[in-house]
Amino acid sequence: MGGFPFFCCCRFAHAHFAVVLRHTNFMFRTRYIPAIAWTLLIAVLSFLPGKDLPSITIFQFDKFVHFVFYFIQYALLAYAAGHDTGRGVRRVALPSQSVQYLLLITTILFGFGIEVCQGAFTQDRIFDLYDGLANGIGAVGAFITCGAVFSRAD
Numbered sequence: 001m002g003g004f005p006f007f008c009c010c011r012f013a014h015a016h017f018a019v020v021l022r023h024t025n026f027m028f029r030t031r032y033i034p035a036i037a038w039t040l041l042i043a044v045l046s047f048l049p050g051k052d053l054p055s056i057t058i059f060q061f062d063k064f065v066h067f068v069f070y071f072i073q074y075a076l077l078a079y080a081a082g083h084d085t086g087r088g089v090r091r092v093a094l095p096s097q098s099v100q101y102l103l104l105i106t107t108i109l110f111g112f113g114i115e116v117c118q119g120a121f122t123q124d125r126i127f128d129l130y131d132g133l134a135n136g137i138g139a140v141g142a143f144i145t146c147g148a149v150f151s152r153a154d
């Protein structure tokens with residue numbers, strides 16, 4: 001009998017979620033899948049032991065990888081938060097300027113948060129300020145590039 005209220009609450013939440021999904025555009029929902037998958041990939045790779053990662057001898061290649069990962073993350077988030085333009089199949093315009101700034105701040109904070117967590121919660125990974133800066137610069141680069149290349153939905 002103790003599980004009955006929990007069951008009712010879960011049933012209500014499930015029914016509410018189903019209604020929300022039914023009224024949400026299918027394209028809108030599926031645009032988030034790449035952004036979520038990419039974010040999970042970054043998190044998993046960031047917490048792998050350093051000895052499990054491939055060794056590359058190119059000078060500062062690591063910073064370039066950080067830049068590219070967070071460039072892609074911001075671009076995928078901007079695509080996911082964008083709006084259908086109605087001009088062709090799967091044409092998406094950037095979200096409003098305020099949403100773009102929110103995505104930029106979120107991406108930068110995620111990048112620095114991952115670096116802090118590496119230093120605090122792993123044995124063989126350390127916090128690297130320059131990795132965090134490369135993450136942020138990648139997000140800013142995508143912010144600028146997306147704003148210059150794609151149309152806005154303001």
